Amino acid sequence: MRNKERIPLELYVHIPFCVKKCEYCDFLSGPAGKEIQKAYVQALLKEIQGSVDDSDREIVSVFIGGGTPSLLDASDISEIMKMLKKKFVFSDQAEVTIEANPGTLTLQKLRIYRESGINRLSLGLQSVNNDELRMLGRIHDFQGFLESYELARKAGFDNINVDLIFAVPGQTRKGWEYNLRTVAELQPEHVSAYSLIIEEGTPFAEKELDLPDEDTEYEMYEDTSRILQEYGYAQYEISNYARDGYICRHNSGYWKRTEYLGLGLGAASLMPWKGSRAVLRFHNTENMQEYLQWSGCPKKIRKNETLLSVKEQEEEFMFLGLRMTEGVSETGFYKRFDVPMEEVYGEVLEKYRSMGFMEKNKDLWRFTRQGIHVSNQILSDFLQD
Amino acid sequence: MTDQSKIRNFCIIAHIDHGKSTLADRIIEKTGLLTQREMQSQILDNMDLERERGITIKSQAVRIVYRAKDGEEYIFNLIDTPGHVDFNYEVSRSLAACDGAILVVDAAQGIEAQTLANVYLALEHNLDVLPVINKIDLPSAEPDRVINEIEDVIGLEAQDAPRISAKTGLNIEDVLEQIVEKIPAPNGDVDAPLKALIFDSIYDSYKGVIVFCRLMDGRIKKGTTVKMMATGFTAEVVEVGYFGAGRFIPCDELSAGMVGYFTASIKNVSDTRVGDTVTDVANPCAEALPGYKKVQPMVYCGLYPADGAKYGDLRDALEKLQLNDASLFYEPETSVALGFGFRCGFLGLLHLEIIQERLEREYNLDLVTTAPGVIYKVYKTNGDMIELTNPSNLPDPSEIEYMEEPMVNAEIMVTTEFIGAIMDLCQERRGQYIGMDYMEETRALLKYKLPLNEIIYDFFDALKSRSRGYASLDYDLCGYERSELVKLDILVNKEEVDALSFIVHAETAYERGRKMCEKLKEEIPRQLFEIPIQAAVGSKIIARETVRAMRKDVLAKCYGGDISRKKKLLEKQKEGKKRMRQVGNVEIPQKAFMSVLKLDEK
Numbered sequence: 008m009r010n011k012e013r014i015p016l017e018l019y020v021h022i023p024f025c026v027k028k029c030e031y032c033d034f035l036s037g038p039a040g041k042e043i044q045k046a047y048v049q050a051l052l053k054e055i056q057g058s059v060d061d062s063d064r065e066i067v068s069v070f071i072g073g074g075t076p077s078l079l080d081a082s083d084i085s086e087i088m089k090m091l092k093k094k095f096v097f098s099d100q101a102e103v104t105i106e107a108n109p110g111t112l113t114l115q116k117l118r119i120y121r122e123s124g125i126n127r128l129s130l131g132l133q134s135v136n137n138d139e140l141r142m143l144g145r146i147h148d149f150q151g152f153l154e155s156y157e158l159a160r161k162a163g164f165d166n167i168n169v170d171l172i173f174a175v176p177g178q179t180r181k182g183w184e185y186n187l188r189t190v191a192e193l194q195p196e197h198v199s200a201y202s203l204i205i206e207e208g209t210p211f212a213e214k215e216l217d218l219p220d221e222d223t224e225y226e227m228y229e230d231t232s233r234i235l236q237e238y239g240y241a242q243y244e245i246s247n248y249a250r251d252g253y254i255c256r257h258n259s260g261y262w263k264r265t266e267y268l269g270l271g272l273g274a275a276s277l278m279p280w281k282g283s284r285a286v287l288r289f290h291n292t293e294n295m296q297e298y299l300q301w302s303g304c305p306k307k308i309r310k311n312e313t314l315l316s317v318k319e320q321e322e323e324f325m326f327l328g329l330r331m332t333e334g335v336s337e338t339g340f341y342k343r344f345d346v347p348m349e350e351v352y353g354e355v356l357e358k359y360r361s362m363g364f365m366e367k368n369k370d371l372w373r374f375t376r377q378g379i380h381v382s383n384q385i386l387s388d389f390l391q392d
Numbered sequence: 393m394t395d396q397s398k399i400r401n402f403c404i405i406a407h408i409d410h411g412k413s414t415l416a417d418r419i420i421e422k423t424g425l426l427t428q429r430e431m432q433s434q435i436l437d438n439m440d441l442e443r444e445r446g447i448t449i450k451s452q453a454v455r456i457v458y459r460a461k462d463g464e465e466y467i468f469n470l471i472d473t474p475g476h477v478d479f480n481y482e483v484s485r486s487l488a489a490c491d492g493a494i495l496v497v498d499a500a501q502g503i504e505a506q507t508l509a510n511v512y513l514a515l516e517h518n519l520d521v522l523p524v525i526n527k528i529d530l531p532s533a534e535p536d537r538v539i540n541e542i543e544d545v546i547g548l549e550a551q552d553a554p555r556i557s558a559k560t561g562l563n564i565e566d567v568l569e570q571i572v573e574k575i576p577a578p579n580g581d582v583d584a585p586l587k588a589l590i591f592d593s594i595y596d597s598y599k600g601v602i603v604f605c606r607l608m609d610g611r612i613k614k615g616t617t618v619k620m621m622a623t624g625f626t627a628e629v630v631e632v633g634y635f636g637a638g639r640f641i642p643c644d645e646l647s648a649g650m651v652g653y654f655t656a657s658i659k660n661v662s663d664t665r666v667g668d669t670v671t672d673v674a675n676p677c678a679e680a681l682p683g684y685k686k687v688q689p690m691v692y693c694g695l696y697p698a699d700g701a702k703y704g705d706l707r708d709a710l711e712k713l714q715l716n717d718a719s720l721f722y723e724p725e726t727s728v729a730l731g732f733g734f735r736c737g738f739l740g741l742l743h744l745e746i747i748q749e750r751l752e753r754e755y756n757l758d759l760v761t762t763a764p765g766v767i768y769k770v771y772k773t774n775g776d777m778i779e780l781t782n783p784s785n786l787p788d789p790s791e792i793e794y795m796e797e798p799m800v801n802a803e804i805m806v807t808t809e810f811i812g813a814i815m816d817l818c819q820e821r822r823g824q825y826i827g828m829d830y831m832e833e834t835r836a837l838l839k840y841k842l843p844l845n846e847i848i849y850d851f852f853d854a855l856k857s858r859s860r861g862y863a864s865l866d867y868d869l870c871g872y873e874r875s876e877l878v879k880l881d882i883l884v885n886k887e888e889v890d891a892l893s894f895i896v897h898a899e900t901a902y903e904r905g906r907k908m909c910e911k912l913k914e915e916i917p918r919q920l921f922e923i924p925i926q927a928a929v930g931s932k933i934i935a936r937e938t939v940r941a942m943r944k945d946v947l948a949k950c951y952g953g954d955i956s957r958k959k960k961l962l963e964k965q966k967e968g969k970k971r972m973r974q975v976g977n978v979e980i981p982q983k984a985f986m987s988v989l990k991l992d993e994k
Contacts, residue, residue, distance in 0.1 A: 019952055201948040225943045246948050261952045275953040288956055311956070323955070326962060330950060362977070364920065381920050383945040387965040 013065035017260045018095070020051070020069065020087060021271030022076035023295075026111070030144035031172075033206035035273040035293055036074035046299055048083045051271050054291075054302040055090045058268065066095045067265070068102040068257035071125070077107035081119035088123035097124075102256045104129055104168075109147040109155040117162035127255075128159050129168040129199075135189040136182065139175055144210070156193060166253060168197035173231065174224045175203050176216040183227045184234060191238035196253035200231045201246045225380060245330050245379060262327045264320070272298045280314060288313045317344060318391050321351055325389040329382065334373025348372070355388045396649040397577045401469045401606065402522075403486055405514060406496035407504035407864060411526040414558035415496055415567070416470060422564050423456040423468065453592070453604055453651060455634040455641075460572045468571060469635075469651035471591065471606075473510075484513055485667045488681070489591040489606035489651060492520040492575030494567065495548075499525045499533035499555070502541050503831065505805040505864035511546055522574050523550045524567055529557040545831050580648030586610035586618070586672040588646075589681050593664045595715035599631070601658035602640070605670055606651050608681065613645040617673040618656065621680040625663040626673055627656035662718045689721045689737025690798070690869065691744055691764045691848050692781040694891060695751070696733030698758035698971070698982050703732045709755035710734060713747060720747060725782060729891040729975050730760055730985070735782050738764075741848050760973075760982045763894045763989055766844045769796040769872055783893045786879045789930060796872040798844040801826070803866045805837050810859040814838060817858055821846035822897060842867070843875065843897070849989075880905055882912070883926040883933075887976040891985055898929075905935040908988050913937040915984035923978055 023036045024044055039047075069091065076084065084105065091097075104127040105120055120128075130152065134140050137148045159167055169190050173183045190198060202224060205211050219227065232242050240248040244262065247255065260267060266286070269276040275290040289312040291305075292298050301307045315323070321344055328335035340348040348356075356372055359365040364378030364385060374382055406412040458466045473486040487493065493514040497507060514521050523542050525535045535555050542550040554566035592604040612618065612632055619626045633642035634652040646652040658664060669680035697706045710722045721737030738744040744764060751757045768780040771793045780786060802823070806814050811828075818825070818840045826839040842851075847867065855863045880901050882892035892912075896904050905927025912925045916939050927935040950958050972979035 202944075202946060204948055221942075221944050228944070228946070245946055245950075258951060261950070261955070267952055269952065273953070275955070277952070277955075290953065290956075313956070323959070326959070327950065327955065362920065379946070381942055381945050383947045384920055384942060384965075386947075387962040387969065390959075390962055390966050 013063060013096070015067040015098075015260075015265055016064040016095075017257055017265055017267035018066055018069045018091060019257075019267055019269045019271075019274055019276075020071045020076075020091075021269065021274040021291075022071060022073040022079060023047075023272045024078050025073060025075040025108075026078065026146050027144070030142070030210045031203060031206065032144075033209050034074065043295070044079060044083075047272070047295075048079065048086065050299045050302040051087060052090050054270055054305055054308075055087070055094050057303045057305050058094060058270070059305075064096065066091075066097045066101055068260060069104070070257045071103075071105040072129075073106055075108045075111055075131075076105050077111040077116065081116040084125070085119055085123040088125065092124065102127055102166075104255070104257060106131065107155070108145075109152040112155045112158060114158045114162055117159055117164065121163050126164075127166040127168070128164045129170065129197075130155060130159070130195075131170045132190065133170060133172045134175065135186050139178065139182075142176060143172065156195075166197070167195045168199060168255065169193075169195045171198065171200045172203050173200055173227050174219045176218055178219055178227075180223060180226055180230060184230055187231060187234045191235060191240070194238070194250075197247070197249045197255060198235060198240055199247050200235075202228065228380065243332050245382065259331070262330050264323060264327060284317075286315050286320065288315060320344070322390050325352065326386040329372070329374060329386065329389075332373060332379075334368070334371040337370050337372070351391070352389065359385055359388075396579065396582075398464060399467045399469070399578055399649050400492070400571050400575045401471065401490045401578060401649070401651055402492040402494060402571060402575050403471045403473050403490045404494045404496060405473060405483075405487075405507075405510035406526075407498070407501075407506040407510075410496050410498040410501070410504070410507070411558045412496055415494070415524070415526065415556075415564075416472070418558050418561055418564045419468070419470060419568065420454060420456055421561075422568060423458045453635045455636065455651065458568055458572070461569060462572075466572055469606075471651065483510065484517070485589070485591045487514055487517045487519060488667075489589055490517075490519055491578055492522060492571075494571070495521050495523045495542075496526050496558075497523060497538055497542060499528045499535045499538050500530050502534075502538045502835070503545055503805070505803050505837070505866040508546070508803070508805070508837070509866040511548070520575055521548055522570055523548055523553040525550075525553050525555045526558050528555045529560055529562065541832060578649030580607065580609045582609070582611060582648045584609035584648070585675045585677040586612055586616070586670065587677040587681065588612065588670040590620070590664055590666055590668045590670060592666060593661055595661055596655075599655040599657075601661055601664050602653050602655050603658070603664045603670070604635075604651075604653050605646075607646050607648050609648050609677065610672065610675075611645055611647040612654060612670070612672070618654070618670050619673045619676065620664060621669040621671055623663055623665060623668060625658075627658055629654050629656050631655045661715050665718060689719065689739060689767075690844065691738045691740055691766060692735060693738075693744060693764040694725060694727060694730065694733055694762035694782070695722075695736050695748070696727065696730040696760045696762075696891075698760055700731045702757060705755065706734065706751070706757055706759075709751050709757060710736070712755075713750060717747075719743070727762075727784075727891045729889045729973050729980070730762070733760075737781065741852075758982075760891075760985050761989065762891045762985065764848050765894055766798050766848065768798075768877065768895055771795065780895070783879055783895050784890045786895070794874055795877045797875045797877060799870050799873050800842055800844050800847060800867040801870045802840045802842050802847070803837055804840070804855070804863055805831070805835065805865075806859055806863040808834050808836055810863060811836055811838065813858040814855065814863055817851075817854055818842065821851060822900075841870065843873075844869065845895070845897075878929045880908075881928045882908055883924070883928055884912070884916070884980065885921075885923045885976050885978045886926075887978075888928075889975050889980070892988060901927075901929050902934050905929075909935045909937040911987050912984055913939055915987050916978070916980055918942040919978060921977070 024039050025036045028037055103125045105125050106129045108131045132152050133143055133145055135149045140148060171186060235248045239250050242248050243254050266277050268278060272295060273291055273293040278287050280287045289309045292308040292310055298308055325335060337348045356365060364375055365372060366375050404412045404416055453471045456468045458468055460466055471486050471489055473483045495511060511521060525538055527533055528535050539550045539553060542548050554563050554570060556563040587609040588605040588607045590603055590605050593601050596602050614629055616629045617626060618629055631642050632646050632652060632654045633640050671677045697703055714720045719739050722734040725735040726732055748759060751759060770778045770780050772791050773793045804814055821842055823840040823842045826841055829837045831837060855865055876898040877895050878898050878901050880894055880896045881888050909925045909927050918939055920942060922941045923939040925937045926933050947958060969979055972981050
């Protein structure tokens with residue numbers, strides 16, 4: 008029985024290893040030998056152990072991401088989970104996700120995940136088309152995905168996400184529609200569909216790519232929402248779709264600015280600052296040697312600690328919150344900042360409402376369908392002077 | 393007191409790039425700064441003092457000492473002349489301060505448009521012109537041909553003109569000797585009332601205005617109360633002196649025939665206008681020297697700070713520049729698109745560019761410039777006439793009886809193979825053919841009457857590109873002519889952008905409107921809605937382009953680790969938007985306002 012409301016906290020655990028780097032990937036990850044992987048897991052355990060004990064906190068979600076966390080031995084994941092549970096107080100309802108790539112999963116591995124308390128699986132499919140998979144630099148084919156998917160169901164995973172990428176080089180609207188329908192037929196609980204972003208420093212940024220034009224990309228995005236809806240998926244964020252009750256709570260926390268602690272190499276955190284209303288953003292070192300050496304003293308490996316002013320928190324509230332189709336709540340804003348949203352953002356909200364890019368439904372401001380398509384242009388107007 | 397017979401006051405005239413500055417440098421190198429007598433006096437100490445106070449002069453004039461082959465020491469006053477047609481009036485004043493001129497002609501290129509213009513100007517001032525053939529070290533040099541050209545075209549005796557290379561220093565002594573021999577000594581009356589010509593002035597923060605002058609008659613020294621005859625301004629002289637290389641050297645007195653400076657705690661350059669006559673209040677001369685006129689700006693444009701908050705800085709910078717440049721005009725104006733700025737008047741496009749560059753470099757200002765225009769005379773139906781410098785102020789067409797625009801007589805020197813191309817150009821620019829003189833078999837001087845408006849756009853560039861750099865131009869304002877002029881407006885998303893309006897001839901309005909729209913389409917980034925760009929004359933749309941709406945700009949992923957980085961991207965985007973100008977709902981980059989200044993064919 009709780010006599011007081013515990014403050015929710017999310018945990019992110021980063022596993023920076025993968026079999027091979029994909030052509031479009033700009034995450035902190037890469038191939039590494041078994042020894043480094045083992046050393047890393049030990050360091051990670053030390054970091055968890057050394058973390059400040061927030062006993063008044065309740066862990067509402069965990070996300071083990073990467074990289075390809077499923078590349079590690081299942082026993083490593085199990086150890087990590089054990090340590091987390093030992094160190095933190097978990098909510099009964101906690102959503103615990105692990106990212107996995109087809110080709111790295113076995114039934115036994117999946118069963119161990121389940122036993123360790125992981126209840127959600129995020130599978131990086133990206134495409135059902137083997138030519139597209141090769142072009143993206145993925146190590147698996149569609150058949151391999153199907154096998155992993157079946158195994159996951161067999162192991163008892165009843166909350167599975169499938170990641171897809173669209174507007175990849177050479178893709179047509181028809182090709183994308185085929186991707187969507189093939190995946191939807193499998194009935195995963197959740198689908199993430201990202202339009203390909205060409206990030207600086209990736210091999211894709213160096214190449215001449217035959218990318219779909221803007222109009223095609225626009226239509227593909229419309230197709231995604233429409234087709235997935237046919238299969239019972241509702242869009243709830245710019246790139247995320249879920250069947251009823253399966254919205255990813257962990258990711259929603261990022262957009263609603265729930266506090267989170269990042270564990271592992273380069274992992275980012277949003278944490279309270281000395282019990283004040285101020286919050287701190289920081290991330291762990293991205294240097295593996297430094298991490299291995301000092302992970303036992305988490306404060307030592309923190310980089311770019313940035314204290315967010317109220318103004319910055321308001322800005323984040325808006326540009327993160329507006330990513331969600333439900334929008335941002337005026338009441339929520341007032342509760343957090345003691346100032347009406349109207350006072351800070353009335354002008355810009357009205358401007359975009361009059362242009363047809365935003366709308367207000369009772370307490371909630373959100374993008375219209377037209378607005379979502381160009382949301383990146385609009386969001387910068389929510390930064391204050 | 394210096395014996396006038398030992399003074400030579402002269403300038404160097406040349407077409408641009410024929411070697412005027414290099415020759416001046418050589419002459420200064422081969423001579424000395426001080427006479428024997430002066431070297432033994434206290435002057436060096438004074439010079440050190442000057443140096444400590446950090447006062448330098450722009451090299452408009454320099455006094456040098458030449459020991460000639462006859463064993464005598466001569467004082468040369470070399471007075472610089474601005475090399476550009478924009479500054480013709482200043483050239484003319486500089487010439488008036490001299491007794492002779494060295495004409496530098498490039499041994500390869502021969503006579504050019506500005507060579508002629510400058511020679512005529514020198515002859516008008518009764519100067520003896522001493523031709524010098526420069527660049528004889530060039531493989532393409534043809535000194536004999538050029539000498540014949542000078543004799544045939546200008547009618548100047550040139551057989552014994554020094555053949556030099558200012559670059560290598562070859563035969564510079566010949567030039568020095570000929571200065572002594574051929575340029576007349578001044579012959580003013582030292583005992584007559586003071587009469588001195590102002591040929592330049594600069595502002596110094598310690599001494600106030602430093603007036604550069606040539607004494608025709610009389611003398612001037614510390615304590616003399618002088619009067620500027622045109623402006624009526626009087627002041628007591630604090631210091632007189634002459635020009636060392638790069639510094640002022642004070643002396644006791646300047647007398648007839650000498651070139652030097654005086655200071656009198658004058659606060660404003662405009663009190664000492666170039667061309668005015670200085671006399672002694674106690675003993676004034678009977679009449680002023682001829683030729684003082686107030687210089688009128690010919691080209692106007694709007695200057696706006698890119699960052700609206702820098703308006704005050706721009707005002708201060710213009711104020712400071714005007715201290716040294718009385719021909720710069722400015723007054724505040726407001727634009728809907730660009731905010732607060734100034735309407736500025738310049739002698740010409742080069743003058744405009746110089747001022748713009750100085751504002752940007754010396755005062756660190758980021759500027760937005762509107763299209764330069766000339767002064768139009770608008771005759772209204774009610775009988776009034778207004779001089780229009782800002783297109784936005786054009787009265788309603790129903791109130792306009794007719795309009796006039798300034799014209800120039802242009803002389804274009806061109807090799808015969810390009811005559812056709814240049815005549816086409818002049819035709820396109822509404823030129824009226826006046827005549828053509830063949831200088832020799834291969835070269836001709838084309839004469840056209842052209843609207844000034846057509847010259848200030850991109851005429852120089854077009855001239856150069858169509859003649860592969862061989863054509864040269866000189867022009868003179870020759871009054872106003874009635875013309876079918878219209879105001880061309882640019883509408884962005886149906887809103888008129890006042891800073892883009894300009895006056896144009898009715899026949900070229902369509903063409904220019906079309907080009908403007910095309911150019912703006914390139915410059916205005918796509919936004920959240922479709923943006924029509926239209927050119928209009930009155931209520932009639934004559935051209936249209938459309939900037940398509942942006943359809944897709946989505947940040948696909950934004951999770952816990954992405955937030956800081958994505959926020960930086962948004963901040964960058966916001967900074968970009970800030971640098972744009974808001975017209976209605978449309979953001980227009982600063983660059984777009986400038987891009988329409990040059991619409992010439994690629």
